[in-house]
Amino acid sequence: MDIVSEELEEIRRSIVAKVCGCELISCHKNLVSFKITKTKYKVLTACIQFPADYPNQPILTEVKSKVFSPSLTNALIEICDKEAKKHIGKKQVILIAKFLSQFINDNPLLPCRDEWTYIKKNFLRECDAEKVKQKKGIIDITAHQELYLLKIRAVIPDNYPEEPVQLSLEEHNFPSPMAYYFICQAKEYARQATEPPLRKSSKAPPFQALPHLKKVMEFLIVNCCKRFPQECCPLCTEQALPENPKDVITDGKDENYIERVYCGHLFHHGCLDKYMKTPPFENGKSCPKCGVRIYHDKWNISPRLAEARWAHKEARQRELDEVVDFLS
Ligand SMILES: [Zn+2]
Ligand SMILES: [Zn+2]
Structure with missing residues (x-):
């Protein structure tokens, strides 16, 4: 029996037992192919051909996969070739199958x-x-x-x-x-x-x-x-976060505390507070940078209440001004 026929017999007899996750697809002297499965996302098929003066030449391996990208299967072909060259003179098919199986196992990032x-x-x-x-x-x-x-x-x-x-x-x-x-x-x-x-539309594909x-x-x-x-504060246009992270403010009432609003833009607490409490209030307040309505727990009041509060504050200021006038 020549070496290829001998090896084919051995493959038929033992590749499934010797190589983890292996399934033999075909086993003839012009083509040996097998599939290696680790998970649904780690599956490949290898097709192997014996060169003319095998085993003095490395076997030719082709790797195919529906889940790995072409660049990855090409890389696998190259490393199989390198590996086969290490085993010139020996039976190479099961060695390559073991190598591929181990390689998939050792590389969870594939x-x-x-x-x-x-x-x-x-x-x-x-x-x-x-x-x-x-x-x-x-x-x-x-x-x-x-x-x-x-x-x-x-x-x-x-x-x-x-x-x-x-x-x-x-x-x-x-x-x-x-x-x-x-x-x-x-x-x-x-x-x-x-x-x-959670809510699937009936027409959506699985x-x-x-x-x-x-x-x-x-x-x-x-x-x-x-x-x-x-990023800059859309209101004062200064950089929102301090230059040095060590100066980050943790007091939520501080002027320079950073508020991230619904649209994702960053504001200084002081700038935003003034903006949220100054009219106009109808239709709510929106981000000056992107126009998206500002929703924020800290200023979660109706336009009417905001209007009333503002009017109250203005009236109070007028009273104070009058007192100052009277005193001067
Ligand atoms: Zn600001
Ligand atoms: Zn915005």
Whole structure:
């Protein structure tokens, strides 16, 4: 029996037992193919051909996958080729199958590999840092903007994107209510991508979980960390957050305390308070920057009550002015 026929027999007999998650599809001397499944989102098919003077040449492996991107399957083809070269002279098919199975196992980040590449290229700058713990599926990012920093940890679950990435803020120097909003909103994006909406329209196609690492990182890095330290108060047009995070004000009644309103713009408490208490009041008050109505717990009163309070304050001021006039 020649070496290929001998190897084909061995593959038929033992590949399923020897390689975790493997299913043999075909096993002929011109083509061996098998499928490796770890989760619904980690599935690939390998097609292997024996070169003419096998085993003195490496086997030719092609990798296909409906869930991995073409750039990832191409990368897998390359590393399989490298691996096969290490085993020249030996039976290579089961070794390659084991290698592929192990590789998928050891790399929990494979289902978000393209998103991660995009994030590094588009959202991070030189001043930022990232660290990946490949085997644990952990991504650590420290994003900076001026003196502000946001340290984000994302843990990629085994069956991502069906299950959401787990997000946490390891460190930051933004005002705590802002940081709390950042993380809650990011988690909400992850939830929306992985849970069907409560009220489903009957015409909507069945819910399918969507990759969301890129979206949550764009939000946290670009729309929070990079944006807010540069944002100006729409009323006084001065930078809203203090230049030095150490000067962040925690007293909610202080003039310079930062208020984040419904539209997401930042105001100084003092500027916003004056604006909310000055007419006109009909139709409510809207953000001078974007025109969106301002909703805020602290100024949650009807236009009529605001009008009445303002009139009262004005009358009181007139009285005071009269007293001053009388005294002078
Ligand atoms: Zn202001
Ligand atoms: Zn606004």
